[in-house]
Amino acid sequence: MSDDQTTVPAAPAEAPLPAAETPAPDPAAETPAPDPAAKTPAPDPGADPEATPAADPAAGSTPLRLGFARGIAPSTWAQRWETVTGAPLELAPVNVAFGRPAQLDCDVMLERALPDHRPAGSSGEDRTRHALRLYTETxxxxxxxxxxxxxxxxxxxxxxxxxxxxxxxxxxxxxxxxxxxxxxxxxxxxxxxxxxxxxxxxxxxxxxxxxxxxxxxxxxxxxxxxxDADELPRTAVWASWAVERDAPDVQQLIGVIRGRTARSSRSNTESADAAEAVPAKKRKAAAKPAKSSKPGPKPGSRGAQLAATRKKPPHRRKR
The missing domain is CATH 3.40.190.10 (Periplasmic binding protein-like II)
Incomplete structure (x- = not known):
């Protein structure tokens, strides 16, 4: 190497970046040891291990809401519903005498209709509500x-x-x-x-x-x-509910209102509705028990004497 050449010192190598340090675990944040007193439920041997447990339908469920027009008393049906299901029935009074308001926030509505009329929207092929007639009014x-x-x-x-x-x-x-x-x-x-x-x-x-x-x-x-007003057509009280709300819980409520039992079918409501159209006098006559056609013993006969002996003697007053 000649004297006129200058030696350039080599650049120092860059120091490597320090590696990211992992923080030491906090002893206070450690997971507590399991409580030996806590009992783990035993697995069901017949259950599918991959199946998701079903939720309880009764837990947190919203009670059915029964609306009713003025002059209609729903307390009997509410008590019957609670007896049958063990769940309360929410009662919602509606400030109307006939029909129902346009905006209705209830699952089933008890409404009053004029004679020979049905609840609005409950007739025709494009009906929006189901309806069941309950009774007529005096x-x-x-x-x-x-x-x-x-x-x-x-x-x-x-x-x-x-x-x-x-x-x-x-x-x-x-x-x-x-x-x-x-x-x-x-x-x-x-x-x-x-x-x-x-x-x-x-x-x-x-x-x-x-x-x-x-x-x-x-x-x-x-x-x-x-x-003497039997010949006059009467106003009627109906239970009505939306077609899209025709679910099992609503059907159960309608069964309770109608008095339907577990052995009854939904077709019985149609026959019951037809029966209510029969005049009251005919219904009362049909309800009376039929008189026995078997004649009684003739007066003075042996049978009449035996029947007389079966009667209790008159009560004697104490002197």
Whole structure:
């Protein structure tokens, strides 16, 4: 190497980066030792080891919600449901006298319908609700508290024609005629509005008995049951529920409401509905037990004497 050449010192090698250090485990965060007192449930020998355990359907389930219109008492069905299922039934009063509101937050609705009418949406091929008729209602005349008939315990249907009846949207056409309003805008829109007019002395109205009992003010109104009204069509109470909500739990509730047992079929509801259309007089006649066709012993015969001996002797008074 010549003297005019300068020796360039080699660059120092870069120091290697220190490796990332793994933090030492915290002794306080260690998993506690298993409790020897805790017992592990024994495995079921018949269970599939790969199967996922099913959830309990009763745990955290929402109770069924039963809506009901005014004048309908659902307490009996609620008690029967709790007896059968052991679960409570949520009752939801709905502030309507007839039908149901457009927005309804319940699984089953107990609603009232005018004579020869069904719940809305429950007829036709494109129906949106199922419906079951439960019972028909009796008729009551509501008059002002100071009316001349207010003290009557009952009133024959033929006498209702002598009373000034106020027209309202829920007065059936087949009932005794109501007086139309001179100005249609005066027509009350609801049953409470009609009762408010009755209290002023403007007239009287006909209502289903339980609805009248629920809505009248005893200080302002008097209720008079109407007799001899079997030929009049009656309002009816129905149970209705949405078609898409026709699940086993709803069907069980409908069975409890209808009184259906485990041996009954759903087709029985149709025959029961047809039976309710039979007039009340015929139903009462069919319910009476048939008289025995076997004649009794002739008076004075041996059989009559034996029958007389079986009778208990009259009770003697103590002296």
């Amino acid at each position: 008729i009551t005349l509501v008059v002002p508290a100071d009316h001349e008939l207010a003290k009557r315990e009952s009133l024959a249907l033929s006498k209702v024609a002598d009373v000034h009846l106020l027209d309202h949207p829920f007065h059936p056409e087949a009932w005794p005629a109501a007086q139309p309003w001179a100005d249609p805008s005066w027509t009350p829109r609801t049953v409470p509005d009609a009762l408010a007019l009755v209290a002023t002395g403007a007239g009287a109205i006909l209502l289903p008995t339980l609805l009248a009992r629920h809505l009248v003010d005893k200080r302002q109104h008097a209720m008079i049951p109407v007799t």
